[in-house]
Amino acid sequence: MKIDHSLPLEYSTEQNRLKILGFWIFLGAEIMLFATLFASYFVLVNGTGNGPSGAEIFEITPVLAETILLLTSSFTIGLAIHAMRLGNKKAMLVFFGITLVLGLAFLGVEIYEFVHYVHVGAGLQTSAFTAILLTTLGTHGAHVTFGLFWGLFILLQVKKNGLTPETTNKSFIFSLYWHFLDVVWIFIFSFVYLKGMM
């Protein structure tokens, strides 16, 4: 393995650079995935049938909580990567851990939100609108859930092996993923919730 010391650790080997590029391409595919979900959402948003519309079921408090939690976690993962670049393993682990805790809290609120929807009669089967709403939110939520496990594994590896070209590469890629989920959430917040409540 040739290590190029003029570059940050996560970019320092050929394989690392390939992985980062590959992940960016994957994010391109993810953009298409969510774009398709959003397009379908806009098509079906009025397909409420006998069920409720967005304005009738959205609650501002949990949504705001989710937004703040996820945005903050995006900030802390940025701090974690910053610490990683400075070679400060401990700070990195702390910020990384905080990120995951915030992610978990986000997920908790989202689960609460889902339970609420089902309670007020907006289940998956209710109408096309509720189906696309839950699918869009659910896809994002599933990504967060996946990210929590993935992040936890990386955390353990950094803890055990320290900051190596491999672990920094994984952490960096994870941070890309996490920021991406944040961006998607901003779209969800604006075009699903805000637009729906207005």
Place this chain on the structure above:
Amino acid sequence: MEFFERFAVPHPSPAIYASMVAIGLTVIAIFAGLTYFKKWGFLWREWLTTVDHKRIGIMYLISAILMLFRGGADAIMMRAQLAAPENKLLDAQHYNEIFSTHGVVMILFMAMPFIIGLMNFVIPLQIGARDVAFPRLNALSFWLFFAGAMLFNISFVVGGSPDAGWTSYFPLAGNDFSQSVGTNYYMIAIQIAGLGTLMTGINFLATILKMRAPGMTLMKMPMFTWSAFIANIIIVFAFPVLTVALAMGTLDRLFGANFFTSNNGGMDMLWANLFWVWGHPEVYILILPAFGIYSEVISTFARRNLYGYKSMVGSMVIISVLSFVVWVHHFFTMGQGAFVNSIFSITTMAIAVPTGVKIFNWLFTLHKGKIVITTPMLYSLLFIPLFTIGGVTGVMLGMSAADYQYHNTMFLVAHFHMVIIPGVVFAMLAGLTYYWPKMFGFMLNERIGKWSAWTIGISTLVAFMPMFFSGLDGQARRMYTYSEASGFAIWNMISFIGAAGLAVGFALIVYNIYYSFRYASRDIGSDPWDARTLEWSTHTPVPEYNFAKIPQIDSVEPFWDQKKHGKKLFEGELEKIHMPNNSGIPFIMGILFFLWGFSFIFAMWIPVIIFTLAIFGCMAYQSFEKDHGRYIPLEEVEETENKLGGNR
């Protein structure tokens, strides 16, 4: 007993029972054979766990050829049923199932793996790389494709086949009208294979962007690499749309959601739109690499460089963009109104322009070339006129007002077969014949090869030209029978003869493989066609590491320059070579996905949960696994190089 009832075939026939027995016997024979000849270890070490792009490519090609025969059997049954009016060979339900599986198998499980197989084998060699960017991911792609294909293929003996067409339009594909698990198979099997394809797309984009030999700038890439590059961009942007559409279809069918139903706000046209937003780019994913193959073959056997390299690249870029903005032409008749239809008519017809540019480039390459007619070249020469027929009729279909007449008739069926068979299938056969010596170390017999090319070329015309006429006369597609009085009988009889001819042609290819395997010379050198690009500059058989020294490139045809102008391709000393390790995980994940999909199709939730966890378990295992690959020591490299005829 009740548990097993769900696996029964809802609409059985003696032929289906016979197939069950045949499948069972084949499986037993394979297992017994492997055990008897003690080949399990070999199979596991050399193939099931391989991450070598060449072997993965070959496995894709073998699967594709198997699927060609599965889809071909469907085709023969359909043509036999339609050969005479009021024929009783198949009933309506069986006919529905057969045309549905035929379409899916041919497009997703035959044509896709065929091009991906060729890409796998050729691209790293063509760009002077030792493997793809993510070899293990590549193996996973293959096993996901394979799991999806197998899952789809067992549908007709376990639980029933999909019967709503390869387009699976809702509400027909919804629970009300498709009650068997058939359409579940469609949703899940394609989903699994589609994930594999998406990973292939990512993998090859990274490979082509980052792993080219030094000096090979983008505009010095061989044309096949270019075409694969563009096709993979389309894959990355189109396949997620299919992923979402299939997920929504699954939710509708298995969880009672209302995306595409006719009540509770559902919208069936959303499926049609999503399907074709993926579906039209998909046909270009198939045809662009095919164009790439033709470019390689035509330039090799016209013995000159490809005419209009830049315009070839430019036209593919334009095609890739346009391919995303034409999808509505598949349902002009479904009520978008004149304005929308007109826009999509114009974009559709516009695609013919860059396509035409490519045709003329090939013609200009041939012009002033010194043409050598070999089997691959013969396919390429047959392609040009036949594909043009398909393309021109495509433009006819693209005029929305006229399409009200042609839509959903045999005219449409004739169009897409005349583009896909001469376009994609001929290219695959040309590519297979062309790269065969590089893959297996002997050539396919030219005489039999040319016979099969002519048989297939002529039979294509005989099989599909009549459909243009019966279609214009009003014969609808996907109808299992017609009356004597309609007058369609003669056209369909001719078609049937053509289909039989195609079967003969493909059988000839199989015979050729057998014949050449037994009798062909093994002493063919590494460049039997006198070709021009890098893949021919390494040894045959290609060593595991492809190139002992990484080549230095300074033109589009580096190998030709080496041969004719004495340019040095390989400089420097031999070194130890870093290679990835084999891994069993992709194969195991393939099996898990198969079982997961199967349980999902039959809504058996406990196994679904177990297999989901197992799949994630594999991923977790990979995350913690430490695998830095291995080095092939210098002595071993030297030894291999000497054995293969001297170090290059």
